[in-house]
Amino acid sequence: MDIIHGIFSTYAAFFDWHMWAKVLTDPVSWGLIGTLVILEGLLSADNALVLAVMVKHLPPKQRKKALFYGLIGAYAFRFIAIGIGVFLIKLWWVKILGAAYLAWLSIKYFIDKSKGGGDDDEAEGGLKTEGILIRIFGTFWGTVVAVEIMDIAFSVDSVLAAFGVSEEIWVLLLGGMLGVLMMRGIAGVFLKLIERIPELETTAYILIAIIALKMALSVVGIEVSHYAFFIVLIITFLATFLVHRVNQRKLAEQEAAAGKKED
Numbered sequence: 001m002d003i004i005h006g007i008f009s010t011y012a013a014f015f016d017w018h019m020w021a022k023v024l025t026d027p028v029s030w031g032l033i034g035t036l037v038i039l040e041g042l043l044s045a046d047n048a049l050v051l052a053v054m055v056k057h058l059p060p061k062q063r064k065k066a067l068f069y070g071l072i073g074a075y076a077f078r079f080i081a082i083g084i085g086v087f088l089i090k091l092w093w094v095k096i097l098g099a100a101y102l103a104w105l106s107i108k109y110f111i112d113k114s115k116g117g118g119d120d121d122e123a124e125g126g127l128k129t130e131g132i133l134i135r136i137f138g139t140f141w142g143t144v145v146a147v148e149i150m151d152i153a154f155s156v157d158s159v160l161a162a163f164g165v166s167e168e169i170w171v172l173l174l175g176g177m178l179g180v181l182m183m184r185g186i187a188g189v190f191l192k193l194i195e196r197i198p199e200l201e202t203t204a205y206i207l208i209a210i211i212a213l214k215m216a217l218s219v220v221g222i223e224v225s226h227y228a229f230f231i232v233l234i235i236t237f238l239a240t241f242l243v244h245r246v247n248q249r250k251l252a253e254q255e256a257a258a259g260k261k262e263d
Contacts, residue, residue: 011079011083013169013170013173014169014170014173019170020170023170028226028227029170031226031230032165032166032168032171032226033174035165035229035230035233036162036165036171036174039161039165039204039207039208040158040161054143054146054147054150055067055143055147057139057143058139058140058143062140062143065140065144066140066143066144066147067147069144069147069148070144070147070148070150073148073152074148074152075177077152078158078159078177081156081159082159082173085159085163090167092219095215095216095218095219096216096219098160098163098164098212098215099164099212099213099215099216099219100212101156101160102160102161102164102208102209102211102212102215103208103209103212103213103216105205105208106205106206106208106209106212107209109202109205110205113202134146161208161211163215164211164212164214164215165211165214165229166226197240197241197244198244199240199243199244199247200240202240203236203237203240206236207233207236210232210233210236214229
């Protein structure tokens, strides 16, 4: 009963206007919100691309319906996961598992990148799952179930990342809602941003590794302050833009050298 009461208290906090007034007048809170927006946006760009590939075989109207039904399920899953997670994240072994999972996401990204894999492999895996479900449930509903499963998989990543940033209830609730919104509404903006600055995708997984380390350190009683966390984020993004400029300069030099050889 205590757990159920606690879960309802977590959800009730979302409607605590005094809490929101305090949050919205605190610069540190805006820093956390900005962190969630950037992280969710960068991660959701690739996720949205995978979902688009999964529904492209449907007629245009059915594509929107399939994504909408998946959206409802994603919100429901995140809402439940956050309510339960507020209690689970207080357990040291849950933090270790969460940190290990986030670290694995980051490591897997760099392994796939070194092998030349990544989004295509993830999309292909989703399509294989979708094919099995279509044979069971039919074309439309099989696609809806596949989208739902993929949404839940993406939600696990986002909820754990939000827990790594902060354990404050408002951060978790806001992070959960922002994640779905980003994946469906603003992912295209971040996708274009990643196309212009490809290094940002790598930055997203570096941030996940940093969040995994932050979560792991909390297990042994080492709490990283929000200010220190923000400084690390700023340095990471500055390094990203610096690397991008260096890469652009190298590319320009290579193109110029290739042009001279042709002449």
